[in-house]
Amino acid sequence: MAYEVVIGLEVHTELKTESKIFCGCSTKFGADQNTNVCPVCLGLPGVLPVFNTKVLEFAVRTGLALNCEILPFSKFDRKNYYYPDLPKNFQTSQYDLPIAVNGYLDIEVNGETRRINITRVHMEEDAGKLVHAGSITKSEYALVDYNRTGVPLLEIVSEPDIRSADEAKAYLEKLKAILQYIDVSDCKMEEGSLRCDANISLRPAGATYLGTKSELKNLNSFKAVQRGLEYEVLRQTEVLEEGGKVVQETRTWDEGRGITASMRSKEQAHDYRYFPEPDLVPIVVDPVWIEDIRKKLPELPDARRARLINDHNLSSYDAGMITSSRAMADYFDNTLKAGADAKTAANWLMGEVSKHLNLSNCEVEDCPVTPEKLVELTKLLDKGTISGKIAKTVFEEMWSSGKDAATIVKEQGLVQISDEGAIIAVIEAVIAANPQSVADFQAGKDRAIGFLVGQVMKQTKGRANPEVVNKLLRERM
Amino acid sequence: MKITRKDVESVALLSRLEMDEAAMDKFTGQLNSILEYVDMLSKVDTEGVEPTAHVLNLKNVLRADAVKPSLPRELALSNAPEQEDGYFKVPKIMEG
Ligand SMILES: [Zn+2]
Numbered sequence: 223m224a225y226e227v228v229i230g231l232e233v234h235t236e237l238k239t240e241s242k243i244f245c246g247c248s249t250k251f252g253a254d255q256n257t258n259v260c261p262v263c264l265g266l267p268g269v270l271p272v273f274n275t276k277v278l279e280f281a282v283r284t285g286l287a288l289n290c291e292i293l294p295f296s297k298f299d300r301k302n303y304y305y306p307d308l309p310k311n312f313q314t315s316q317y318d319l320p321i322a323v324n325g326y327l328d329i330e331v332n333g334e335t336r337r338i339n340i341t342r343v344h345m346e347e348d349a350g351k352l353v354h355a356g357s358i359t360k361s362e363y364a365l366v367d368y369n370r371t372g373v374p375l376l377e378i379v380s381e382p383d384i385r386s387a388d389e390a391k392a393y394l395e396k397l398k399a400i401l402q403y404i405d406v407s408d409c410k411m412e413e414g415s416l417r418c419d420a421n422i423s424l425r426p427a428g429a430t431y432l433g434t435k436s437e438l439k440n441l442n443s444f445k446a447v448q449r450g451l452e453y454e455v456l457r458q459t460e461v462l463e464e465g466g467k468v469v470q471e472t473r474t475w476d477e478g479r480g481i482t483a484s485m486r487s488k489e490q491a492h493d494y495r496y497f498p499e500p501d502l503v504p505i506v507v508d509p510v511w512i513e514d515i516r517k518k519l520p521e522l523p524d525a526r527r528a529r530l531i532n533d534h535n536l537s538s539y540d541a542g543m544i545t546s547s548r549a550m551a552d553y554f555d556n557t558l559k560a561g562a563d564a565k566t567a568a569n570w571l572m573g574e575v576s577k578h579l580n581l582s583n584c585e586v587e588d589c590p591v592t593p594e595k596l597v598e599l600t601k602l603l604d605k606g607t608i609s610g611k612i613a614k615t616v617f618e619e620m621w622s623s624g625k626d627a628a629t630i631v632k633e634q635g636l637v638q639i640s641d642e643g644a645i646i647a648v649i650e651a652v653i654a655a656n657p658q659s660v661a662d663f664q665a666g667k668d669r670a671i672g673f674l675v676g677q678v679m680k681q682t683k684g685r686a687n688p689e690v691v692n693k694l695l696r697e698r699m
Numbered sequence: 700m701k702i703t704r705k706d707v708e709s710v711a712l713l714s715r716l717e718m719d720e721a722a723m724d725k726f727t728g729q730l731n732s733i734l735e736y737v738d739m740l741s742k743v744d745t746e747g748v749e750p751t752a753h754v755l756n757l758k759n760v761l762r763a764d765a766v767k768p769s770l771p772r773e774l775a776l777s778n779a780p781e782q783e784d785g786y787f788k789v790p791k792i793m794e795g
Binding site: 239240241245246247248254255256257258259260261264266272273274275276277278295297302303304306319353362363364365366367368493495498500502503504505506 | 772
């Protein structure tokens with residue numbers, strides 16, 4: 223039987239505020255264990271949480287960027303469960319009146335645009351971190367660091383509109399891009415500031431009911447999201463094909479073994495007994511304030527991509543790659559401001575710049591070759607001062623030394639030789655030294671000229687203008 | 700709604716409370732009489748009344764996003780039954 227895959231994602235993102243959601247402790251990542259804690263975030267008796275304005279602003283901004291409706295009246299609730307990373311034995315979260323509802327975002331997979339609806343965006347506090355001595359199942363005790371407890375989180379819940387692991391990845395990438403564009407989160411999956419859980423079920427193709435789902439946890443990278451979901455599709459298909467039933471349960475993705483495994487002990491915890499948080503009063507947002515935040519939203523990835531395609535004639539692929547992160551798109555816009563030709567800048571950005579960023583594991587914000595310096599280099603190339611091959615060498619030197627292109631070209635004598643007199647001397651020597659290639663060429667083997675051009679380039683250390691070399695060689699044979 | 704012995708067991712488990720048979724029976728009876736009493740409220744006509752989100756007539760109590768000093772770690776850990784290396788030490792979590 224053919225099955226349809228049904229996936230909904232729950233994404234948690236840590237907001238980049240200075241202080242925690244309900245107390246003044248710092249949210250800084252990587253501090254020594256239990257140094258960013260106070261009576262409020264440790265859940266000591268008798269304390270009162272006070273809500274951080276910035277969290278509300280970031281939540282509204284996110285809701286608007288995700289095309290949500292902002293609820294005029296919103297409140298916090300207690301989600302009760304026992305786990306040592308939660309010192310109060312409840313998490314302050316939002317239940318029936320979240321800050322934002324009914325949004326969507328559009329993704330593109332295999333050239334097709336799909337709209338994924340967003341059920342809700344709600345605000346909550348993060349939990350602490352458990353450090354296990356040995357494996358989680360075998361260790362006799364756990365150590366707890368409460369620094370992360372109370373760091374503001376948004377939970378963004380999609381409708382079960384996602385139909386494949388590829389779509390799930392595209393959704394997550396788009397969501398990450400939007401969150402970075404609106405500057406509310408770092409979205410570093412490796413530091414846990416963007417985390418993803420997935421609900422996944424299968425149903426016979428064409429059916430409208432929902433099959434029994436499993437809840438997938440520990441999807442800590444884009445690759446894990448994709449591989450974990452692909453595995454789960456296969457597993458559930460196999461269960462159904464064999465006439466079995468999928469069990470509703472929480473499963474964890476085991477990256478090392480490449481499988482999902484049942485987390486039996488978590489099942490019972492699903493009765494969260496939510497009730498309104500008596501220590502926090504409701505939130506009523508002013509529509510004027512909401513409109514003000516809407517007006518200040520930056521240009522979002524879709525709009526920016528459309529601009530690069532329509533105003534700068536970039537291909538849909540190039541525009542998509544460049545706008546997939548705000549930093550990359552800003553870099554590109556800065557090259558335009560510095561006078562770059564759009565297509566040339568895009569080629570460099572997708573080529574040498576991306577290659578070097580990947581090789582040195584560097585973010586585009588920290589790129590040692592600034593947009594302005596890159597434009598200087600491309601201009602030397604346009605003017606014919608240096609050859610395309612030399613330009614790559616110069617770029618590498620700019621990357622490692624931080625010097626500008628003109629200085630490197632001057633210091634290392636890399637100016638392209640277009641002067642025919644200087645090139646002719648080299649060509650004559652090459653012709654004299656390679657009679658066989660010359661004979662081959664004259665016998666009609668056009669390819670032989672490539673070898674001769676190569677020899678001339680080698681002797682001029684890549685500085686000869688290849689077009690001039692080609693022309694002069696043909697004249698002389 | 701009647702609270703059964705099974706409900707009390709389940710709530711006790713969720714709350715990590717251990718209790719003997721006698722206590723279980725006692726709480727089943729007490730919880731039922733509390734709920735019966737509170738059930739009087741269901742006689743009130745609440746048609747068109749907004750659910751109460753908070754008993755105080757307040758909204759938007761907010762603070763600026765500013766960092767304040769946290770507790771010194773020794774103090775933060777001073778009530779912990781067990782600690783190790785600057786961490787709170789707790790019994791193992793998952794029953795394998
Ligand atoms: Zn605190």
